[in-house]
């Protein structure tokens with residue numbers, strides 16, 4: 205399957221982006237292709253409805269990747285109880301053409317213990333884009349972010365957070381396979 209990860213930080217050493225890469229690596233290890241679109245390295249223009257039809261090279265690449273994606277991962281730092289401005293701006297450029305009937309996993313990094321406010325808001329946006337919210341979501345917060353402050357290959361991931369990332373990613377991939385018709389749902393018990 206093709207998975208697109210949209211990393212929504214505008215900070216060079218963002219823990220959310222490192223978490224995005226960590227999850228991306230896990231997804232690749234399970235045999236899927238991953239395209240990571242990092243909004244720090246690839247900034248998008250401010251969305252304006254007046255610019256309809258004006259094309260931007262990186263935006264074309266992002267839109268095409270999303271059209272071809274089987275599943276999407278949206279990753280954000282928690283800012284003022286919501287998502288980052290750069291991720292919201294990217295989503296404003298996008299629409300149902302890119303999300304319709306696709307499973308979407310929401311992921312955040314927060315200063316507090318967990319970034320649930322941004323995840324709740326992200327899921328509301330996914331619903332409005334006609335994506336399918338993965339039942340699990342993922343947030344690292346507080347001291348957990350320390351595990352993502354080093355370079356990717358030198359992480360010492362705490363066992364708890366590593367277990368959770370593995371479980372959430374596996375559940376998102378299972379849903380994506382089911383929705384994309386690559387596996388069968390478990391047989392339900394016949395009604396007596």
Ligand SMILES: Cc1cc2nc3c(=O)[nH]c(=O)nc-3n(C[C@H](O)[C@H](O)[C@H](O)COP(=O)(O)O)c2cc1C
Nearest residue numbers: 213215218219220281282283284285313314315316
């Ligand atoms: C503008 C701004 C607003 C923030 N608002 C919150 C907040 O509402 N709740 C919270 O727990 N942390 C908040 N933080 C802390 C960030 O969520 C935290 O530093 C996070 O790890 C940043 O992600 P990053 O490492 O990907 O940049 C805020 C940080 C900034 C810069």
